[in-house]
Amino acid sequence: MTPDSQETILLALLVPLVGACGMALAWKRANLRETVTLFTSGLLLLLVWSLVPGVLAGDRPELRLIEMLPGLAISFKVEPLGMLFACVASLLWPINSIYSIGYMRGNRESRQTLFYICFAIALSAAIGVAFAGNLLTLFVFYEVLTLSTYPLVTHKGNDSARQGGRVYLGILISTSILLLLPAIVWTLVAAGTLDFTPGGVLRGHLEGPLLGLLLFLFMFGIGKAALMPVHRWLPAAMVAPTPVSALLHAVAVVKAGVFSIVKVIVYIFGIDLLQEVSSGDWLLYVAGFTIIVASVIALRQDNLKRRLAYSTVSQLSYVILGAAILAPISVLGAAIHIAAHAFGKITLFFAAGAIYTAAHKTEISQLRGIGRRMPWTMLAFSIGALSMIGVPPAAGFISKWYILSGALQTEQLLAVLVIIASTLLNAAYFVPIIYSAFFLREDVGLTGDGHGEAPLPIVIALTMTAGLTILMFFMPELPLALAQQLILTAK
């Protein structure tokens, strides 16, 4: 509650924006521009992480900015879940910046300044989502995140980029305006407040089927969570350069989605309220359906990035499933999965981009024997894949464990089955890639150019994220502590 932490919140929002201005000033001077990027991302990391001890000690720093609508201010409040999300996003931005430098230079991408600027704005928006103190603030930054990532998705500027951008913007904007906005206004009219309040705000204001309907509006309105059938934007966004897919479409944007979902369930509806009524049960089925179907689709993709995209769709629904089980322990699992999946999936995307940069390969069928040429990359890929499957010693194991415990505790047999089946499916679509990369012989005709490992910045970045994936398995204290605070306050 000290003024100190208020300033930190404001700075965390402003630093990326100021950095973006700096990048614009640097314009074509690549070295200067990238120094600014690295410096900005490092500064943001320090700022965000400096809030952690206070939050762990029980502080909930608040900041009210301008009153945008009568009684509704743009306001921020750092609570454990938002802290966790902000930590993940700010930790991965510098790593991703290192990677971007290698990737963008290695592939001689055009318009790099615009790329870095939009990236910084998107990060500021992600922090805004994480720290949002009410639904209005969340919505504002959610939309800024959508719009600032549109130029990134369409970065290539060709027809397929335009097509992808159309699907991306079309689905994200239309779900948010058509469903999320009325859900927010409805909440305001019904409950009289939009503040995120531990235990929820809707008790006594709405009941029965209406709650189910409101839940429907929220769950599908938050299109970034990629619940089927509003998941189509995610594969479409894969036309973006890989660093964008990695940080934004594996971490910031999609996590902003599932984060919002968990936040709405915990702080607007309240876990207890949803447990009492049965009209929210459908969410469990839809999440389970998404997990299984997305995995099956992933199995059939030959394009590596598309397979990863569908894997992301499936993994996001783990978070939603964890929240929808409505047991405290599974909500804890959902919160941890936000971090665990982020580390694993960014590693996988980094690896996909490394392969593209070094070998110009995009299809899985071309990857035979590539493990010998790019050992670091494929080793990191394997660790990421283990995390997706949920095998020790990777972070994915922990979150899956908690979600599964919650499902068993509440005797949600269906959820248990979904988790087991999807584990098998995950293994089915990741293990063959690893196997063929390391144990099969390279096709002679395909690779005449004799490439080696990807550029150094790329290798450094993906080794770091793979390391984080392992590290989080052995040292899960911080995310666990934050998640525990979340479910304690939710009670």
Next chain:
Amino acid sequence: MTLNMLLSHLPALQVVVPLLAAPLCALLRPRHLAWAVATLTSWVCLLISLTLVAQVQAGGTLRYTFGGWPSPWGIEYVVDLLGAYVLLIVSLIAALVLPYARRSVEREIDPEHHSLFYTALLLCLCGLLGIVITGDAFNLFVFLEISSLSTYTLISFGRDRRALTASYQYLIMGTIGATFFLIGVGLLYVLTGTLNMADLAERIVPLAESRTLHTAFAFILVGVSLKLALFPLHLWLPNAYAHAPSVVSAFIASTATKVAVYVVVRFIFSLFGYRFAFDQMQLDWVLLPLAIIGIFTASVVAVFQENVKRMLAYSSLAQIGYMMLGISLDSVTGLTASLLHLFNHALMKGALFMALGAVFYRIGSVQLGQMAGLGRQMPWTLGAVVAGGLSLIGVPLTVGFISKWYLILAVIEQGWWILAALVLVTSLIALVYMWRVVETSYFQPRPAGAVIAGEAPLSLIAPTWLLVLANLYFGIDTGFTIDLAGSAAAALIGGEP
């Protein structure tokens, strides 16, 4: 002392200054001088409006009697919150459009007509301000005609020969509308023997059952609906906006229809009384369906336009529908939404039409196909189009979001879910038609043989971006607009017996 005297005459000066400056413009042959006089006049008008807003906010409604003849015998000017608010919108847009006009008019209009053009523009401004400020029903008709006649002239200045037919079409429709209005006012006069609006409002209370009063209500409403282009009386508008000179499109799109909406609000709420209008005349049963059909059809038609100015004209029709929807909800929140949108829509459409004027300045066309690939060649101009478009769609941090929020809030308060869905769906249609422009100008190559268009001159870009920034500013710091619109709405509805 002189300052105090000046201040007490501000309501008169608001109209008299542009009225006197107009013939002065006509006399000044050097065209730059005419422009300078017009610009200066518009700035003085803005200053007066700002002062009036401050005075009304501080001391309540201002009443100014002309020539010292007390009302209801003499003509009275009345500035209440609503009036001050609309005056501000009109003069703000004028003050931004006129600096912009110099280069744009040089490009689009024959030099020998420049003085006449600025004269007509000032007369139009004078008419619009007069409509808002007057407290006399017949005087309102006079100003309505001043603004309309000058608008016909302004439209006919368009370079395209179709501007003449557009102007003629508007002339016919506008005259019918004005005649209807006059018949309505005449009936009121026959019934009550007065033309002063405040006096009228009192005298018609016991006459609520009078057939003549009902007829007068209908005539006035239909007449004004023609001026504000309420569906299905909108046919003149798309042509007029599309073929008028850029400056004129920007000016009338942001002001003329707004003033017509003001007249509707004034007559329904201050003169006839909303209980009479809604309970006895069942106005909502007429207004609501028309607003809905208008919103929907105009939005859909906008998607299929190749001329971007025409597309925005159809979008304006839809936006007028939103305002009428808010009015017909018959609630304080609904009326607040309408009044807010009055201001907000002026900001967004002003910015968009001015940006398109800059496009026209460089490439001589606003056909969508001709605009392909312009995004890189005119980054500031197209940036303004994108920002204005986002505001039109209703993205947060723009004024469009605030308008939409209030409209949804008003609709959901009444429990009309289908209407909420309609408002949201149509804002998605806005996404579709705006995104056609964005995709064409950013993702397609320039048409073969097209000249390389540089950025438009600063005197076009600066006013445009001022409006764009206003779109953002009033979308974030909404205290001023919401406060004004909210208290004006509360005064209009609460002030009724």
